Amino acid sequence: MNIFKKFYIFLSILGIVSCDPNSKSDDNQTLALLALAMPQAVNLNFEALANGQSLVTGSNITADGRTVQFRDFRLYISEVKLVKADGSTADVTLSTDNIWQSNGVALVDLETTQTSETNTKVTGTAPAGSYTGVQFSVGVPEALNHLDRTSQTAPLNNGAMYWSWTGGYKHSKIEFTYNGTDWTSLHVGSTTCSGAPNYGNCSKKFRASISLTGQISASNQKVSFDVDKLLNGHTFGAMGMCMPGTAAPCDTLVQAFGLNITTGSVDNSITQRVFSLK
Numbered sequence: 001m002n003i004f005k006k007f008y009i010f011l012s013i014l015g016i017v018s019c020d021p022n023s024k025s026d027d028n029q030t031l032a033l034l035a036l037a038m039p040q041a042v043n044l045n046f047e048a049l050a051n052g053q054s055l056v057t058g059s060n061i062t063a064d065g066r067t068v069q070f071r072d073f074r075l076y077i078s079e080v081k082l083v084k085a086d087g088s089t090a091d092v093t094l095s096t097d098n099i100w101q102s103n104g105v106a107l108v109d110l111e112t113t114q115t116s117e118t119n120t121k122v123t124g125t126a127p128a129g130s131y132t133g134v135q136f137s138v139g140v141p142e143a144l145n146h147l148d149r150t151s152q153t154a155p156l157n158n159g160a161m162y163w164s165w166t167g168g169y170k171h172s173k174i175e176f177t178y179n180g181t182d183w184t185s186l187h188v189g190s191t192t193c194s195g196a197p198n199y200g201n202c203s204k205k206f207r208a209s210i211s212l213t214g215q216i217s218a219s220n221q222k223v224s225f226d227v228d229k230l231l232n233g234h235t236f237g238a239m240g241m242c243m244p245g246t247a248a249p250c251d252t253l254v255q256a257f258g259l260n261i262t263t264g265s266v267d268n269s270i271t272q273r274v275f276s277l278k
Helices: 003-019 026-038 228-231 252-255
Strands: 039-048 060-063 066-081 090-091 107-111 121-127 133-138 162-164 169-175 183-189 191-194 201-204 208-213 220-228 240-242 275-277
Touching: 039 060, 039 066, 039 228, 060 169, 060 228, 066 121, 066 208, 090 121, 107 121, 107 228, 133 183, 183 252
Parallel strands: 039 220, 183 240
Antiparallel strands: 039 121, 060 066, 066 090, 066 107, 066 133, 066 169, 133 208, 162 169, 169 183, 191 201, 220 275
């Protein structure tokens, strides 16, 4: 049942209760319960900040005390949950527009050099309540990660965000240069995959799980990506692909997401350092 049908039912019951001359305090309780049963809107607004300023791709900027230029900055976001004070979670049902969101996956696109369109929002609904944090994965869920992207709806049909059936999607695609010539292409996705033809068994997932705590406004919450912290500790190397398992100087970039570079798993001993609530 979609949110509009639920809202219609809510209004219908509200009309019946309000017209009943014998209704008393139990009606107020009923209405309160109905209100709690109605889902609330969730809007996560993603931003990337370099030196405290909004990231602009295609231009030289200062990040981590160095002059750097980005040409790509895209992330798949999925498995979104809101966190309650007691530590329990409520699933966020992502909306579907078949442009930026479908099948419970959203594409956050913060670049303007590869495509003219951008998308900063991840939207959906969750049970009404008070929440103290948000969780999400950076990447495409395993059940969707090895499909033929040419037969999928957007954003899962994006060729630039796809490797092959073997590796699946690029969970994140961030590309930058320090000198305007040699580019570091940080493409994080699953590796060491087997099980032809769909290669659904990847022993190294490299799917980051992000948990952010603090009083939040679920209907309008900003989630910030700190570019300075991504680059911190990264030593510039020769131009090339920077994927999981390619060793230094890529390791620090992968670890910035809280991932173990050897196993591809979330590593609790490595605190992700790039995402925060604003």
